[in-house]
Amino acid sequence: MQITPDELIILQWGGLRLNATIVFTWIVMALLAGGARLVTARLSDDEAPSRWQNLLEVLVNGMRDQIRESSQHDPGRYLPFVGTLFLFIAVSNSLAIVPGFLSPTGSLSTTTALALCVLVAVPVYSIVGSGFGGWLRTWLQPSWLMLPFNIVGEFTRTVALAIRLYGNVMSGTLLAGLLIGIIPFFFPTLMQLLGLLTGLIQAYIFAVLAMVYIAAAAGTPGDRSGKPE
């Protein structure tokens, strides 16, 4: 039994191997980018926007509200990064109900890449927000005695972020695979339903945790008051 889609080679020419993780990541990317491009191609600001425009507006507004609430910052700067994380993970987790689709987040390499993005984004946002000195000072919070713990914590939380998402998605697929062998038809469907719920919650949690880490390093909350516009 294979527990990650990494081992499934779809195409191979020469030394170049294309495994299922990359292919399904590209599918999700194409779906997200193509869908957004299609919808935003003809935006309207009249009384009744199209159904898809409505969907996107609800999504973007919801993400902005969540970012504002969980970080107390103005969401404008964080929305592109955190929103992309959420949308990518949510779409790839919920597409798991499509037969034959292996969720790319069920591979440790994908989740590690996402967690590394967060690891890089935290100092970038911190330096942009409060300058290089401000970023260095976040390492000394609350006192300089905590410096080694801060350094260790930076890496362990990245590992935790990656393993958490991977473990949750992988356990869902694995459980469904095992249950189909034991109790076919009805029960695996229920577990898939539960997997859909956990997938969305995990996407939410990944995004919120990334936002919390970024906001913690980006300076004191409230200096950029999060007023609803």
Added chain:
Amino acid sequence: MDNIGLIGAVSIVTAGLTLAIGSLGPAFGEARAAAQALAAIAQQPDEANTITRTLFVSLAMIESTAIYCFVLSMILIFTNPIWNRVLEMATP
């Protein structure tokens, strides 16, 4: 029992024990967190949004310890590195 059988048996028993003990603590922890959050919502229904969001995040944090144990036991069962190495040494 020969060595290969011993390694297999120890791996499987350890995987079961890892999952059993490793899920016990987080289960207690999550139960406590959820109970506290419900009590807090019952006291302050207006703050339900904030409490629920914080609850989800903390549940995810607590759950990650159980997930570590799960990943470890899956590695022990399906992709056991020691098992593979012993098999490689046994079949020249």
